Each structure stands twice: as structure tokens, then as C-alpha cells.
Amino acid sequence: MKWTERQKLRIGGEEKDVPWWVNDKLKLANFCKENDLPTPNIDVVWEHPDQIDLSSFGENFVLKPSVLHSARGVMVLKRLPDGKFYDGLTQRELTQETIIKEQTKHFEDCKYKSNYRIFIEEKVAGDDEVGGAVPLDYKIYCFYGVPRMVFQFNRNHKPKRAAWFDGQFRPIRMRENIRSDWKFIHHGVHILPREWEKMLEIASRASKLVKTPFISVDMFSSKRGPLIGELTPAPGGPFYGDMYKFSEEFDTDLGREWAAALERMKGDVK
Known part of the structure; x- marks a missing residue:
């Protein structure tokens, strides 16, 4: 089953135990505080x-x-x-x-x-080279503790600019993985966060704590370190495909990651 197919089940209410509560930003802030996950004040x-x-x-x-x-x-x-x-x-x-x-x-x-x-x-001060009013947003696609893709989003331009990394912050091959008509976003420059390894560690830990096979951990690389901005159970970008979508092969690969995450979760329950 592809990632988009699993997302369709999730959005349609057919998946059990989806942590929709994370969409409440105040509940999420309390959760982060209780679990020592850094987030804006x-x-x-x-x-x-x-x-x-x-x-x-x-x-x-x-x-x-x-x-x-x-x-x-x-x-x-x-x-x-x-x-x-x-x-x-x-x-x-x-x-x-x-x-x-x-x-x-x-x-x-x-x-x-x-x-x-x-x-x-708190207004987050980004440590990146952009210098715009809004710090870069790094959406880390995590599959129960395993980061698999990072979507870098720059909101300081019109159209907004995007770049993609794999789960270890290496730029991915666009032709093989991403499809877009580039009407609503443009290509952005890949900017590696200063503490990218720590960012991945925080995202990985957060994804396991919410006990779900997939979550997008949306983070900032701030001057005081990586910060969690939001957790997103159902990212609309690649699902609806208005800005971009995954290639068939990449969609299938991420679906396999979801299945593997489900198996890891079962192992942890045992």
C-alpha cells in the first residue's frame, strides 16, 4: 500500500488511534514540555x-x-x-x-x-542563511522513530520555495522522487540546519512518543537550537498534489516505511 493510500484511510477515519489531538497547538505545547521536547515559548x-x-x-x-x-x-x-x-x-x-x-x-x-x-x-530567530521574517520550516516525515524524508519550506518568497532531503539530510534526486508543475512553489536552495543530527534525534523521539506509524514533525532550526513547531498527522501537500506529489516509486517506498513502522510498533507493545 502506498503512502497516499494509507493517508486516504487515515483522513477517511478508517485508521485507529490516530493522534489527532496534536492539531491542538496548546495541547501539543504541553506534551512537548512534559516530554522535554524543545518548542517555542x-x-x-x-x-x-x-x-x-x-x-x-x-x-x-x-x-x-x-x-x-x-x-x-x-x-x-x-x-x-x-x-x-x-x-x-x-x-x-x-x-x-x-x-x-x-x-x-x-x-x-x-x-x-x-x-x-x-x-x-515566541518569534523564532532562525540560524539559517535566509534572514527573512519567517524561519525555514523543516517537515520531517518520521515512521515510528525513523526519519525518511525532510521537506524544507521557505515562506519568505512568492511563490514559496521548497527543497527535499532524505532522512539523513542528503538532497534527494528530484526526477526520481518529486513531481510538480511549479506553479505554486519554486525550487529552493538546500540549507543544512546547523544541528541537523540533533533535529533528527528530536523528531525521531517525538514520533515514537505519540505512538503512531507516521507523523510529520515540523521543526525550526533556531539560534537556540532545533524547535518543534507542529506535529502533522496528515500533511496535505503531497496527498492532494496541488504543490507537489511523490513519484509512484517514492510513494510506494514511503508506504513500505509505514508498514515497517507498524511492525516496529507491534514489537514495542509486546
């Missing part, structure tokens, strides 16, 4: 967007809803001299009133209002 949590007050925070910080995905509602903010804020993710200037209005719209559109929170998170 959280400053304050609000229950509703109309409680947002940005007057007491520093020059740079991140505003996030707790239960949305695909960067919806995330604002990487820099305070400007005129009292406005610059969102590095969307490259716009915003007032606090506009921020509250947009966050309220996200809240109203969300199906999971009982768990919905919005919070201020």
Missing part, C-alpha cells in the same frame, strides 16, 4: 479574539489560533513605530483592530470553538 493565551491586546508585547512575536492548520490565522508580527504591525507571513501592514477583525473571522469559521484559543508565541 508561549506568553499569553486568550479564549476569544476580542480579548486580544498587543500593547504590552515586544517588537517581534507570533499570534496563533490553537486549532487551525496550514498556517491559517498565523501572524508573524513586527511592531512598527507608528503603532501598526507588519505581518511577515503575508507581507502586510495591519492595525490591532484589523488583526482582531481577521482573527474573529477565523474563529467564526472554525468548527471546534470549544477548544479554540488564540495565543502569543
Whole structure:
């Protein structure tokens, strides 16, 4: 069974014990803290967007809803001299009133209002060579302790730029593994994280702790070391294929990794 076929079962609710709870960013932050997994610091949590007050925070910080995905509602903010804020993710200037209005719209559109929170998170300073407002995102595809692929995502460009590594941070052969029409992303430069081995170790440990055969451990290479940003049970990029998809052979290879991970999990239970 290919990776995409297993993902279809997962998304369709046919796989048991999927750790969907990791999609709640506050639950994930508590999980990371309890298990000594490094993650950005959280400053304050609000229950509703109309409680947002940005007057007491520093020059740079991140505003996030707790239960949305695909960067919806995330604002990487820099305070400007005129009292406005610059969102590095969307490259716009915003007032606090506009921020509250947009966050309220996200809240109203969300199906999971009982768990919905919005919070201020530390602005991660990347140790990479990019120097943009948003640090590089390294999405490490882990199969119960075994990193198999790393998707490097640079959000500082339009279109965004992407690069792929294998599970040991070696660039993969694009023609053999990745398919794209390059409308929504462009090729990026491979940038090896400063502490790439530690990053892989953290991702591997996190994937085993959540007890699932597959998880994408989304990480930053920050100036204070590797940090977990999110855990993603069902990455939409290669599944839906809008940005890119796997070649048939690579899709099959990752499906075999999933099957092997299931066997390792059974062995650990015994």
C-alpha cells in the first residue's frame, strides 16, 4: 500500500488511534514540555479574539489560533513605530483592530470553538542563511522513530520555495522522487540546519512518543537550537498534489516505511 493510500484511510477515519489531538497547538505545547521536547515559548493565551491586546508585547512575536492548520490565522508580527504591525507571513501592514477583525473571522469559521484559543508565541530567530521574517520550516516525515524524508519550506518568497532531503539530510534526486508543475512553489536552495543530527534525534523521539506509524514533525532550526513547531498527522501537500506529489516509486517506498513502522510498533507493545 502506498503512502497516499494509507493517508486516504487515515483522513477517511478508517485508521485507529490516530493522534489527532496534536492539531491542538496548546495541547501539543504541553506534551512537548512534559516530554522535554524543545518548542517555542508561549506568553499569553486568550479564549476569544476580542480579548486580544498587543500593547504590552515586544517588537517581534507570533499570534496563533490553537486549532487551525496550514498556517491559517498565523501572524508573524513586527511592531512598527507608528503603532501598526507588519505581518511577515503575508507581507502586510495591519492595525490591532484589523488583526482582531481577521482573527474573529477565523474563529467564526472554525468548527471546534470549544477548544479554540488564540495565543502569543515566541518569534523564532532562525540560524539559517535566509534572514527573512519567517524561519525555514523543516517537515520531517518520521515512521515510528525513523526519519525518511525532510521537506524544507521557505515562506519568505512568492511563490514559496521548497527543497527535499532524505532522512539523513542528503538532497534527494528530484526526477526520481518529486513531481510538480511549479506553479505554486519554486525550487529552493538546500540549507543544512546547523544541528541537523540533533533535529533528527528530536523528531525521531517525538514520533515514537505519540505512538503512531507516521507523523510529520515540523521543526525550526533556531539560534537556540532545533524547535518543534507542529506535529502533522496528515500533511496535505503531497496527498492532494496541488504543490507537489511523490513519484509512484517514492510513494510506494514511503508506504513500505509505514508498514515497517507498524511492525516496529507491534514489537514495542509486546
